[in-house]
Amino acid sequence: MMSAKILIVEDEPAIQELLAFNITQAGFQVLCAEDADSAWQQIRNQMPDLILLDWMLPGISGVVLAKQLRADAHTKDIPIIMLTARGEERDKVLGLESGADDYVTKPFSPRELMARIRAMLRRHAPQAPGETVAAGALELSPATHRVTAKGIAVELGPTEFRLLHFxxxxxxxxxxxxQLLDQIWGTQAFVEERTVDVHIRRLRAALEPVKMDNLVQTVRGSGYRFSIN
Amino acid sequence: MMSAKILIVEDEPAIQELLAFNITQAGFQVLCAEDADSAWQQIRNQMPDLILLDWMLPGISGVVLAKQLRADAHTKDIPIIMLTARGEERDKVLGLESGADDYVTKPFSPRELMARIRAMLRRHAPQAPGETVAAGALELSPATHRVTAKGIAVELGPTEFRLLHFxxxxxxxxxxxxQLLDQIWGTQAFVEERTVDVHIRRLRAALEPVKMDNLVQTVRGSGYRFSIN
DNA sequence: CCCATGCTGTCATCTTATTGTCATCAATTC
DNA sequence: GAATTGATGACAATAAGATGACAGCATGGG
Structure with a gap:
């Protein structure tokens, strides 16, 4: 999964660093801003997947910024987690009413914060399972993660599954x-081109028992093609 | 008909007891919670048929809790009756907007409250409280909270029960x-993803004596699948 | 009220499936 | 038949899942 970008809006350097450290550690990309203005700037450039927003900010407060974010069509769907200093109920209510999706009270445990971030992201990124696709007697269903040929199950590793799906x-x-590397492995993967050969072979080997290995065809000098002939 | 479970979320012991007494008297099952946290806990374990929610709660207020309940797929259909201290219209509106289905102002007459509860349950009755589900020789009955395989009882903890039910x-x-965390634990729980593994294992262990542990399948790189093969 | 028991969530560790890379062999192309 | 280009089998590193242990809680009896 592509790592999510998280924008931290926090004026206190110490806390900002603490947050940045933990979030980076957890494998997310971090953007930072100290106030509403720089936050907006970051948002325009980077469009984060989630915003960690300090309740108290110099100038425009976190609550106001949250409301602004909610009012803008571009940003209204970005989940916001509010950081509040006190656990006062009033604050919590206001925080949620102002458009925050969740809040964490300082001092917070890194564990809990990360868990909440992950929960938020997970909920907010509903993965489209994709329709069952068929080619001849071959059927592949992303939802059940199964492949069958004439009703017989075909065993595939994760990479071969993605390859066949593509x-x-x-x-x-x-x-x-x-192209296959970009599509199946992603653009940021650094993998030898020859590796594709190997996975093609593995895919063919998996299709061989049901005599469908010939669907994966080599086009010498160009690459590979999948064809129902 | 199986008697309905009603969750009372009320911090004042006196009122809680009064409510509990009346409701028990009327033949319903009663669950109690003093704040949002324990309410969620009860909900996770027991899944009530109706929630009586105090407007003012220590910590997370009733309104916020109601919103949370509405936001969670598991609980969004549970009818909520809000208990408000004042009869102010503003509060009422807010209460209803927050997702409450009805409200009762304190002090309330037990007669009226019970009438409203019954009305609410009646209206909401068509919700199947959970039919007995079967898969192969496995049977799970939410009503009796029992699981049998080929007639042999299967012992499950609460979480494993919910997991299997799902x-x-x-x-x-x-x-x-x-996804399993969202579905079984609820969206607000902050729990490690690895914890799912452990409960999967516990479920398998429980199904092992009846040789049905193979129904819970690992799909490497994707998650888990339940299948009758 | 206190203790026993059971359930949960987390870790650290062990196991195993999957991956990427090579070296080598086969085929095509010119 | 030399030079490319692809196929294959082997292999070590890695990543992902399984498992066992454990401490914190909650629950329910006594």
Whole structure:
């Protein structure tokens, strides 16, 4: 999964650093801002996936910023976690009413904060499972993560599954190894092009028992193609 | 008909007792909580059919709790009756907007309260409290909170029970740990994803004596799947 | 009220499936 | 038949899941 970008809006350097450290540690990308203005700037440039917002900010307060964020069509769907100093009920209510999706009271435990961040992100990014795709007698269902050929189960590793899924949704077209790397492994992966060969072979091997290995075709000098012929 | 479970969320012991007495008297099951946290706990364990919610609560207020309840897929259909101290219209509106289905102002007459509760339950009755579900030789009955395999009782803890129930009602589909956390633990719980593994193991261990542990399948890289194969 | 018991969530550790890379072999191309 | 280009089998590193242990709580009896 592509790591999410998290914007920290916090004026106190010490806390900002603490947050940044923990969040980076957890494998997320971190953006920082000390006030509402720089927050907006960051948002325009980077469009974070989640915002950690300090309740008290110099100038425009966190609550106001949250309201602004909610009012803007571009940002109204970004989940906001409010950081409040006191655990006062009034604050909590206001925080939630102001558009924050969750709040954490300082001092907070890194564990809890990270858990809340993850929960928020997970809820907010409903993965589209995708429809069952078919090619000839081959069927692949992302929802159940199963592949069958003429009703017989086909065993695939994760990478081969993704590879076949891509092929079945992009039939008849030739893809170079580089293109396949981008599509299946993602653009940031640093993997040898030859590795594609190996996975192609593994996919073929998995399709061999049901005599469908010939669907994965080599186009010499160009790459590979999936075809129902 | 199975008597309904009613959760009372009220911090004042005197009122809580009064409510509990009346409601028990009327033949319902009573659950109690003094604040939002213990309310959530009760809900996770017992899933009430109706919630009586005090407007003013220490910590997270009743309004906020109501909103949270509405936001969670598991609880969003549970009818909520809000208890407000003052009869102010503003409060009432807010209470209703916050997701409450009805409100009663304190001091209230037990007669009136019970009438409203019954009306609410009656209106909301068509909600299937959970039919007995079966998968192969496995049977799970939410009503009796029992699980049997080929007639042999299967011992499960509360979490494993909910997990199995979810699986049995969502057969064949793969769920990521994150999705299972949302579905079984609720969206507000902050729990490690690895914890899912442990409960999966416990569920398998419980199903092992009846040789049905293989129904809970691991889909490497994706999550888990329940399947009758 | 206190203790026994059971349930939970978390860790640290162990196991195993999957991955990426090579070296080598086979085929095509010119 | 030399030079490319792809196929394959082996292998070590890695990542992901399974498992056992454990401490904190909650629950329910006594």
């Amino acid at each position: 092929f079945m949704t992009h039939v008849e077209r030739v893809y170079s190894r580089a | 699986f049995m009602t969502h057969v064949e589909r793969v769920y990521s740990r994150a």
